[in-house]
Amino acid sequence: MTELRTWLDRHALALDEGDAAASQALLGQLGRSGVLRVGVPAAQGGAGGSLGDAVDAITEVARRSLTAAFVFWGQRAFIEYLLxxxxxxLRERALPGLLAGREAGATGLSNAMKFLSGLEQLNVRADGSGPWTLQGRVPWATNLGAGFRVALAVARDDGGPPLIAAVPQDRAGVTRSGDLDLIALRGSQTAALTLAHVGIDESDLIHPLAREFLPRARPAFLGLQCGLSLGLAQAALDAAREHLGPARAVLGAPLAEAESALSSHRAAVLDGLADGRFFGDAPALFRLRIALAQDVQAALQLELLASGGRAYHRDQPLGFARRWRESAFIPIVTPSLSQLQSELARAGA
Structure with missing residues (x-):
C-alpha cells in the first residue's frame, strides 16, 4: 500500500486532468498493491476480510485521488457482483484478471439502480429467450479500460423478467465512445457504450433475475461508494488541520465537530454493512450517503477557510483546487442526492 500511496500522490493531478499514461497505468497499480483483493474471500483469490475493510481501502485511496478511488469502486463493485x-x-473465468487489475470491470448499473427505484426504464433490451441479442445504449460507464467487462441490467422483449449480464468489450456489436469530457476525474476512463445486435447466452449472466439481484447488490454498491466521500472529506479536514494557525483558531471548534461527524458516519456505514441492516433498511444507507455528501462540502469549506488566499493560487501545491473539483462529483454520482431524497420522500409517504 505504501508504494500505491506514493504513486497516487505523484499522479493525483494527472489522473484528475486525464493524462493518458496515468489513466492507463492506474488499474494495474491498484492490482499490484493488493487493494482489489481486500474483503474478497481467500478461497476466491482474495485477501479475506469484510466489505467494511474494502470501504476503508477505497477511503484510503480517495484521500489521495478521487479519480483512483472511483475506478477502484467500479472494479470492486463488479467483483462483488461476481461474488x-x-x-x-463466469466467476472462475473473470475473477483472477479482475483481482490482479489485468482486466477492468465496469458496473454499468446506474440505470438499473434507478429502475429498481421506479425512476427509469432499462436502457438495454434483449430479443429472444436465451441466447439473447442486446440492443441499447449506456450513456455513462466508468472503468472502461482495456479488456473490460460491463455489468448491465437488461429488459426482455419476450416478457421474461429482466436479467443482469456481463458483456465483454470484444463481443461483436459493442462500441465504446471516446472518454466523456468531464470537468474532473478525467482519468477514470468514463465513456458511453452502444450495443447493436450483441449476442449473449447463459454463460454471460451474472444473475437471471434482476429484481432479485439488485436489492442484494445495492448495499455493496452504495456502501463501497461511501468510501469516496469518506476519503475526500478526510483529506480536506487533514489539510484544514495542517493549515490551522493562530490567526484562524476560531475554526478549531467547527473543525473538531466536522471530524467527529465524519467519524460517526464512517462507523455507521461499517456497522450497517457488518450486521446486514442495509439489506432490510435501504433508507438508512440513503441517509448516510446524503450525510457524507454534506460532510464533504463542510470539509472543503473548512479547508478553504483554513488555507486562506493560498488555496486560490494555482501555483500553490495544496491540492485544494483538485479536491474542490472532485467534490462536485459527490452529489451527482448515481444515485444522486436528489434521487436519494426522492426515495426517502417516497418511503416516508
Missing amino acids: LSPNAG
Whole structure:
C-alpha cells in the first residue's frame, strides 16, 4: 500500500486532468498493491476480510485521488457482483484478471439502480429467450479500460423478467465512445457504450433475475461508494488541520465537530454493512450517503477557510483546487442526492 500511496500522490493531478499514461497505468497499480483483493474471500483469490475493510481501502485511496478511488469502486463493485452471482463459471473465468487489475470491470448499473427505484426504464433490451441479442445504449460507464467487462441490467422483449449480464468489450456489436469530457476525474476512463445486435447466452449472466439481484447488490454498491466521500472529506479536514494557525483558531471548534461527524458516519456505514441492516433498511444507507455528501462540502469549506488566499493560487501545491473539483462529483454520482431524497420522500409517504 505504501508504494500505491506514493504513486497516487505523484499522479493525483494527472489522473484528475486525464493524462493518458496515468489513466492507463492506474488499474494495474491498484492490482499490484493488493487493494482489489481486500474483503474478497481467500478461497476466491482474495485477501479475506469484510466489505467494511474494502470501504476503508477505497477511503484510503480517495484521500489521495478521487479519480483512483472511483475506478477502484467500479472494479470492486463488479467483483462483488461476481461474488453474489450463482454463475460459478463466469466467476472462475473473470475473477483472477479482475483481482490482479489485468482486466477492468465496469458496473454499468446506474440505470438499473434507478429502475429498481421506479425512476427509469432499462436502457438495454434483449430479443429472444436465451441466447439473447442486446440492443441499447449506456450513456455513462466508468472503468472502461482495456479488456473490460460491463455489468448491465437488461429488459426482455419476450416478457421474461429482466436479467443482469456481463458483456465483454470484444463481443461483436459493442462500441465504446471516446472518454466523456468531464470537468474532473478525467482519468477514470468514463465513456458511453452502444450495443447493436450483441449476442449473449447463459454463460454471460451474472444473475437471471434482476429484481432479485439488485436489492442484494445495492448495499455493496452504495456502501463501497461511501468510501469516496469518506476519503475526500478526510483529506480536506487533514489539510484544514495542517493549515490551522493562530490567526484562524476560531475554526478549531467547527473543525473538531466536522471530524467527529465524519467519524460517526464512517462507523455507521461499517456497522450497517457488518450486521446486514442495509439489506432490510435501504433508507438508512440513503441517509448516510446524503450525510457524507454534506460532510464533504463542510470539509472543503473548512479547508478553504483554513488555507486562506493560498488555496486560490494555482501555483500553490495544496491540492485544494483538485479536491474542490472532485467534490462536485459527490452529489451527482448515481444515485444522486436528489434521487436519494426522492426515495426517502417516497418511503416516508
